[in-house]
Amino acid sequence: MSGERHLASTRRSPLFMPVIYVGGLIFGFGLAVSGMARPEVVLDFLQFEDFGLLFVMGGAAAVTGIAFTVATQYLDRAPLTAGRYVRRVKAFDRNVVAGGAIFGVGWGLSGVCPGAAYASVGIGNYPILWAVGGMFLGAYAHGYWRTHQSNLTEP
Template sequence: MSDAERSPWFLPIIYVGGLIFGFGLAISGMARPEVVLDFLQFEDFGLLFVMGGAAVVTGIMFAIATRYLDRAPLTAREYTRRIKKFDRNVIIGGTIFGVGWGLSGICPGAAYASVGIGNYPILWAIAGMFLGAYAQGYWRNVRTPASADTTSADD
């Protein structure tokens, strides 16, 4: 999609949404690794309510938007289902994500919010996320011949 098709409000709304998300994580305590680790050790179930509340709001909005709108308001893209294969990459990626979440005590979105509340040691985990993403992209490019007609996992 070209930038001309997007609403001029696209980037400002994305940035405001990110700020609201970050403040929500900070206020709820989910930007603190101790809280997340307590959840993963079945000691504090507050994260379950935060994630559950987010899932309910998202589900309602998707149901309303896809029923009453033919296109996404900010991107002008048609609403379609995006079905991906459940393959080896999903298993490996999910495992790496889960191990990283367990070791650092925080997921990627909350890691950025955690920096905002002064948790600067989390920058090591963020650096690890970037390094891991780069290594995965490099490995995928080396593994796949340049002439092959392949599509990205996000297409």
Template sequence: MSDRERSPLFLPVIYLGGLVFGLGLAISGMARPEVVLDFLQFEDFGLLFVMGGAAVVSGIAFAVATRYLGDAPLTAREYTRRVKELDQNVVIGGVIFGVGWGISGICPGAAYASFGIGNYPILWAIAGMFLGAYTQGYARSLIGGNGVEI
């Protein structure tokens, strides 16, 4: 099955997944920047349990799917692992991401959920994320790189 033959359920399932993700973040309180900042200051470890629970569920799902399914049911692509080496760009990008997370108190997924629960000032952080990603892409195009490296 080629990409053109992917399931007609592809987009509705992606939408449903995002809806469940956002609902989970909102219910757990992780869509509130002050809760995330409390975690980063070692005052509230709820985020650890939310992330740990998500990692366990995702790990089991991927382990089962890659072992027992030949192709992804919605995209019809073969299950493969994307192996990325730990290079300077991963480290620098991770540090920049962490600083942005610490300053804003929110990561990208939670920022959208935070907006969804009525935290409209979070739009400044979302705009900053887009500007940062655009700046990196623009810098890469000036250098002439094909990958994400700058």
């Protein structure tokens, strides 16, 4: 019985993947329209010369905060996955601090975060592929390191 309940709770709607793709397209389009897919705009923000990114990020944070608050308060199941819809609190540890620092340095050096980098390729900024390659290399290195660390700690 509990196995059947688990299967039912992990079954996804057939609309799951199309909604994910449409959401990504809307996100990329928004980045392109707002200018956030252009590294020079992001670098101007990081140098306190243009605060447009602050309004873009602030607007996104406000919409997300409202959506999560309303959804977790009024919905008992996620609409597309039928899984429990609750907040997942993760531990704040040194991995979070180190990851945030590495992300910030990469963002400052390349001028874009990962989402904007992909959108930047979409508007024809092909040299940003070096930064995208660096992101993939960093993700691979992190996965390798975490796997190696977990193998060392297992008895």
